[in-house]
Amino acid sequence: MAPTVSVDEAALKANVPIVISGPSGAGKSTILKRLFEEFPDKFGFSISHTTRSPRAGEENGREYHFVSKEDFLDLVDKKGFIEHAQFGGNHYGTSIKTVEEIAEKGKICILDIEMEGVKQVANHPTFPRPRFLFLSPPSMDILEQRLRSRATDKEEAIQKRLNQAKVEMEFAESGEAPHDKVVVNDDLDKAYREVRRFIIEKPA
Numbered sequence: 001m002a003p004t005v006s007v008d009e010a011a012l013k014a015n016v017p018i019v020i021s022g023p024s025g026a027g028k029s030t031i032l033k034r035l036f037e038e039f040p041d042k043f044g045f046s047i048s049h050t051t052r053s054p055r056a057g058e059e060n061g062r063e064y065h066f067v068s069k070e071d072f073l074d075l076v077d078k079k080g081f082i083e084h085a086q087f088g089g090n091h092y093g094t095s096i097k098t099v100e101e102i103a104e105k106g107k108i109c110i111l112d113i114e115m116e117g118v119k120q121v122a123n124h125p126t127f128p129r130p131r132f133l134f135l136s137p138p139s140m141d142i143l144e145q146r147l148r149s150r151a152t153d154k155e156e157a158i159q160k161r162l163n164q165a166k167v168e169m170e171f172a173e174s175g176e177a178p179h180d181k182v183v184v185n186d187d188l189d190k191a192y193r194e195v196r197r198f199i200i201e202k203p204a
């Protein structure tokens with residue numbers, strides 16, 4: 001058994017990371033963009049590791065930390081990822097070190113993670129529990145309208161996202177979900193204020 005990587009618990013407790021999740025199209029990017037614009041120095045957005053090759057214009061350490069499959073799997077063994085997954089033959093993961101370095105700079109790390117990753121973070125053996133925020137669309141119909149008007153996906157991709165959204169909503173409503181707060185993104189300004197309050201105001 002490989003030894004597990006060490007964790008800077010003090011830094012992660014002083015600046016508790018925030019995990020934001022929610023179906024594709026719920027508005028996570030829109031709300032986070034606003035938050036980073038309003039507070040340019042307060043947050044860090046974690047950069048993932050991947051085994052896929054860099055695309056033209058991508059830089060190691062900017063879009064991703066590009067690593068070999070061997071190094072990736074070695075870090076998996078050492079429990080060095082708070083969550084990781086495989087898509088299309090490539091591995092992707094969020095390392096403890098990346099999140100920790102943001103906390104050590106006195107910033108709050110914001111993690112935009114999908115449902116399976118959320119489960120892994122919540123069940124990680126050594127990583128201190130972050131705070132979990134779920135962003136929900138007001139309804140499936142409105143989610144569908146937003147995905148269509150975003151106009152970034154083909155029909156098949158939209159159907160896939162909607163099916164996955166149902167699974168995510170069911171999980172969020174189940175007792176197993178770790179979410180500390182659910183924000184419904186109906187009116188964008190209102191949802192933004194709720195997200196900001198949750199993120200900025202630490203729990204008592």
Ligand SMILES: Nc1ncnc2c1ncn2[C@@H]1O[C@H](COP(=O)(O)OP(=O)(O)OP(=O)(O)O)[C@@H](O)[C@H]1O
Nearest residue numbers: 023024025026027028029030146150185186187188
């Ligand atoms: N409250 C809102 N009212 C109307 N439209 C909204 C609202 N919030 C977000 N949108 C729009 O919905 C679309 C989806 O939002 P966004 O891309 O931020 O979702 P996301 O959760 O980041 O999705 P993904 O996980 O696929 O990146 C965008 O076109 C955005 O402008």
